[in-house]
Amino acid sequence: MSAPLLKLYQRMQRWPAGNWLFARAVCFKAPYFASIAPRITLLEAARCEGRIAHRRRVRNHIGTVHAIALCNLAELTAGLMVDASLPSGMRWIPKGMEVKYLAKAIGTQHAVATPAQPIVSADAGYALPVNVQIRDTAGTAVFEARIDMWVSPVKR
Template sequence: MSPVLNLWKRTTGLPLVGESVGKRLFSLGFAQKAPYFATIRPRFVEVRPNYAELVIPKRRGVHNHIGTVHAIALCNGLEAVMGALAEVTIPKDKRWIPKGMEVAYTAKATSDITCTAETTQEQWETADGDLLVAVKGVRDDGTVVIDGTIRLWVTPKK
């Protein structure tokens, strides 16, 4: 089991603190691994192979000049959720690194934003080079505010 998936299961399964506190502990720990992620204060909702979900809270620290969640904060959320997915999904004999991101900003981010990343197991098993991870961010009312793909470079471990 990957260290990230192990941390998810350990923190969300703590009997004395409850699942929601465990998710907060995981979110804090994950953001420490790549400290830039802490700027959006991600709150992970679900982490499992081929799927991850987090929430970016709408707060002043991520606002742009019009009071909505800034586009780069949205991209940061997408990269964080993709990273969690990649860490818990990639086969043990492979490694990954982000290679690029293509996104479309489709609506104003006027609420908390739920970011998701999805792949299939077949993508990981057959990956030899580029692997596309589908990512999106959704407002509380269900409106997609950012949609795109993150291109990973997946290669065998040496």
């Protein structure tokens, strides 16, 4: 059975501006992500892709996309991927993030989030590492993150 978030994304893909509408809905639910004006370009089980445009709101004093904007994009895509991939009766929460800044982030940034191991249903909680890589429009990797999620059964 497909996760409710994934069903919503798939339903919105049929509409013009469906990616924009989906991102707006996500930012309404989690308003701190609105500061980066994200677009989710792909959401499926075990994969989420999103992007942010290089604009003033995400630019730092040296003209590159600032570190926290990249971290927000990484956390957003990782969280959406996990939420869309979880079996029924499971929940998640981020527990930590390790990041590497690889190059100057200039231009539109494109993130890809994938799990480092299969996402499964379990009777007890478990750690789920999620890998996120962000590339610029030229395809250069500018940022990598490993986000540790805690996946556990919903308490009844």
